[in-house]
Amino acid sequence: MAIDKRAAQHPDLAGPSMFSRDPQDLAEAADDFGHVVQRRPQAVLKAASVADIADLVRWAASRGLKVAARGQGHSTYGRAAVDGGIVIEMKAINTIHYVQPDHMVVDAGATWSTVLDAALAYGLTPPVLPNYLELSVGGTLAVGGIGGTTFRHGMQTDNVLALNVVTGDGRELTCSEDVNPDLFDAVRAGLGQCGIITRVTLRLMRAPERVRRFHLLYSDLRSLTEDQRTALADGRFDYLQGAVLPDGAGAWQYQLEGVVFYDGAAVPDDKAVLAGLSDQRSAADISDVSYSEDVRAFARLENLLRSNGQWFSPHPWLLTFLLGSCAEQIASDILNGLTNEDVGPFGRITFYPLLTGALRTPLLRLPDESIVFPFNLVRIPTSSGAVEAEQLVARNRMLYEHIRDAGGILYPVSALPMSRDDWRSHFGPKWSFLDGAKRRYDPLDAFAPGYELF
């Protein structure tokens, strides 16, 4: 007697993965770090092998089910969730396969902190790390991955040499610049639309032993921006970011964050590093720490927010890139309409310049200028209310339209509703490439429905 596959409640898995309909697993997979959007799957695959992921994808395809990979669930608007479909939890697909002097091979569910530990054991590091290291490699590569060294080394997706990807027909394909290059280009910063990244070859470089960290304060946005542009042009820092911070009394503080890498006894000369900058020198905070401590600095904020409960509040973030030629004007217009409460006491508005020359990932969209400014509302509200969160999402949408109309571009790690037409215009000249790749690699339109792209 023929078996009706469509009636099967479980995929046939050869490997050790667990297929769960446990209400607690479903509730966890329905939510994310944003705590704004909830979408409940019908089941969660706690993946323990790539073969099981491929089996699950084939099974889901035979039943017309949507599938979303979930790395660490740090999306802010339900992008790793799927209503009524299957979430593939990638956490256990986290093996570090090997480390070589110039590259390493890791599974996509590994976090950047695990990757870094393995690389540092050989005195090596990925050239670009995100500010928060507990994100998964796959989840970050699905969006791009930006860090304080991006102005020099590009996005994290620019530092990937090869990928293994499970596509919509349940095959695991290898891709790189030379092998299946269209898949390689469609998956990096491709918002999970064309496949599930399972394995990654990452470029490595020698890690510095120590860093000299400079946190410089300014009384206004103009002087911050001027010094950021100077430092970007002369390359005095190896890491450059900056932010507008709530000062706790209703006003803003303007901060440049620069880091100089060094080894052994070659301690950088502070006077030389700061020459020509116009910060409030008596307020400068200069510290000297190991490279490993510096790149993990976000962990202190995470601990604080976990202890005061704000880690678990809604986080309706808005991340964008402004045109370098008018970044200061647009940022200052927007800042005039914001109060400290818009980001919360521990939130910030990230603002610093980037050279775009090192950014080559085709699907990473940027304003078309040689310098752009990330402008990110990293909101950490004190209120955990859903109504307040919805209001902030609505504000995000208005600000996004304002920024877009002024030539800015969204970094898709943002909490706001986006229509298919919005996405089409976001990808602009790259839309037809992504659309074609989607038809080739996910013709049943199963993957990552949380972005609502197709």
Ligand SMILES: Cc1cc2nc3c(=O)[nH]c(=O)nc-3n(C[C@H](O)[C@H](O)[C@H](O)COP(=O)(O)OP(=O)(O)OC[C@H]3O[C@@H](n4cnc5c(N)ncnc54)[C@H](O)[C@@H]3O)c2cc1C
């Ligand atoms: C505290 C914090 C700090 C952050 N700092 C930075 C930063 O410095 N730089 C930066 O660029 N971003 C930063 N982000 C944003 C972050 O990179 C993205 O939200 C990223 O998608 C989260 O990774 P994740 O593993 O939690 O992914 P998830 O939230 O689990 O997934 C995100 C998306 O990627 C897809 N996805 C996940 N795994 C895979 C896979 N293996 N293959 C294909 N698709 C997959 C999902 O389906 C989903 O669409 C930060 C976020 C937070 C919360």
